[in-house]
Amino acid sequence: MLQHSGVPNLHDLQMEKIKSFGATSIEELRRIIKSARESENHELKRRNTLFLSSLRTSCIDPVEIIQESPLMQHVAGIARRIAQSNEPVLILGEKGTGKSKLAKYIFQMSDRKDRIFIEYNCSLTDEIQNAIGIFGRAATSANNFHRVYGVLETAHHATLLLKSVDALSYLLQLQLLDYIQTGSFINIEGKIPHMSFVRLHLTASVTPEQLEEGGVLHRQLWNRLRDNVIVLPRLVERKQDIPGLVGLFCRHRMQGKPVSRLNEEITALLESYSWPGNVRELFLVLDRALMLSQDEEIRLDVLQRVLGEHINRTKSMEDIHLEDIYKTAGTNLKNLKTEHIRSVLRNVGWDKKKAAEILGVTTRTLTEKIKGFQAQHPEDVPENRE
Numbered sequence: 448m449l450q451h452s453g454v455p456n457l458h459d460l461q462m463e464k465i466k467s468f469g470a471t472s473i474e475e476l477r478r479i480i481k482s483a484r485e486s487e488n489h490e491l492k493r494r495n496t497l498f499l500s501s502l503r504t505s506c507i508d509p510v511e512i513i514q515e516s517p518l519m520q521h522v523a524g525i526a527r528r529i530a531q532s533n534e535p536v537l538i539l540g541e542k543g544t545g546k547s548k549l550a551k552y553i554f555q556m557s558d559r560k561d562r563i564f565i566e567y568n569c570s571l572t573d574e575i576q577n578a579i580g581i582f583g584r585a586a587t588s589a590n591n592f593h594r595v596y597g598v599l600e601t602a603h604h605a606t607l608l609l610k611s612v613d614a615l616s617y618l619l620q621l622q623l624l625d626y627i628q629t630g631s632f633i634n635i636e637g638k639i640p641h642m643s644f645v646r647l648h649l650t651a652s653v654t655p656e657q658l659e660e661g662g663v664l665h666r667q668l669w670n671r672l673r674d675n676v677i678v679l680p681r682l683v684e685r686k687q688d689i690p691g692l693v694g695l696f697c698r699h700r701m702q703g704k705p706v707s708r709l710n711e712e713i714t715a716l717l718e719s720y721s722w723p724g725n726v727r728e729l730f731l732v733l734d735r736a737l738m739l740s741q742d743e744e745i746r747l748d749v750l751q752r753v754l755g756e757h758i759n760r761t762k763s764m765e766d767i768h769l770e771d772i773y774k775t776a777g778t779n780l781k782n783l784k785t786e787h788i789r790s791v792l793r794n795v796g797w798d799k800k801k802a803a804e805i806l807g808v809t810t811r812t813l814t815e816k817i818k819g820f821q822a823q824h825p826e827d828v829p830e831n832r833e
Contacts (some may be wrong), residue, residue, distance in 0.1 A: 470608050472550070473664060508767075510552040513691035521782040522549070525677050530556035535627055535647035537612075537672040540679030542652050543727030549679060550608045551650040559646055567598045570611035577619055578635050581609070585637030592636060599643050606646045613651040613663045616833055620665040628670060645789040664808070682722040682729060689717050696733050701743060720754065732757050788816060 514523045529536050530553045538546045547566070554564050569577055583597030598607055613625070626632045629649065631640040650664070655678060658669050682689070690709050721727050733745065736753045740746045788802075795801040803813040 458482050460537045464583050498572070504566055510548050511695055512549070512552050513688045513693050516685035516687040517682075521523075522677060522679060526553050527556060529553060529675055529677070532675075533646055535649060536652045536675045536677065536678050537654060538648065538679065539653060539658075540650075541681055541721075541725055543725035544652040544681065545726050546652075547608065547610060549677065550650065553648065554606045554608075554646075555605070557646065558605075563602065564608070565602045565607045566608045566610060568726060570614040574616050574619065577615060578622075581619070582622065582632050583634040583637075583641075585634040587636050595634075596634075596765060597634070599626065599645055600641060602645045603643045604645075606648065608648040608650070610650050612649040613654050617665045620668045622746055623667070624668045624671055652806055666726065678712040682725040686718045690714055692729060693717070693733060696730055697737075697745070699736060700734070709782055710747070713745065715748060716747070716750060716754065720758070738744060788813070792817075 473680055503525045512519065512523050512526070514520045526549060533585075536550075536553060538549055538636070540546050551564065554560060557668040558717075567580060569581075572580065579595055581595065581597050581599055583600050584592060584595040586592055598609075609623075612623070614797050622632070626643075629640075630644065631642050633640050649672065653657075653663050655676065657663055658673075664672075693713075694711050717729070732750075735757070736745050736750045739753065740749050760766070791802045792799075797815055799817075
């Protein structure tokens, strides 16, 4: 078949197109296109994560710090000073003291307040998931892994709150320290360092004394963070703030409606309790009392009933076994453990799931202990069959 000279045929045009992509065959071209599409999809996912994070940030209500007590006035002063720097800040305090709220308060006073604010809880997953969630994972053809963006990369030029950083292993703590010192990190399964300019807020439910003793944070990480530490006091140490906290709670619940002034009897009642669960526990009790009140204000009689029920329930869940243990103090360790397990099981109606949570073990472990100690509930004992 004759062809006109100087006019390329369809095959030649296809080969020139393939070579323009750096490929030598159609199959290789397909692989290049597939790889490009995957990269584009990952970039779209990253941008979507940033967009959703920015929406969450725009929905953050302005954080109000109640600071009638001298302790909280001191804390607020430190927070305002730290907000003006880009140094990482470590917020310490018992559970329920408001560490995450204080981190947002610092964020809203910083020069990054118009950017995104991302939270990551280190205590919710295992070490591998934490490593990927924080540092990301590189795409590897050998294991068919896709590119995963960690929060350090997602929060570029923004603020990242790492909650419960004391739950991280020493290895991940050292990797985090390396990022703080260099501003770069390497993805899991990766080899190339990535730069990221992130303002870090870290929280831990421990005291400075526990950190000094060691075993919670790696010594090198603690030494790096100790100059920018804020310690939140327990609620029992800042009882002057209770009326302000009640007012803050009511304003949030009433959505801008006028809030009546807290009377002296209610204030005295709330200040008489030690609040081991701190501000979080106070808000739970107030929420229950407000829900049971007839009108849109907290009534004294309802609060008395709710607080009494709450104290009894808390005592039954945490301290109910102590009396039985003291009575059996003269017995051996095995009997002591048996009595402890029996006491907890009795007081939760032999609900093994609740008992396991109180004892700090899995339901399976509790079942094995029950079998080993022969502490079965009568309904759990199989009938004798002859």
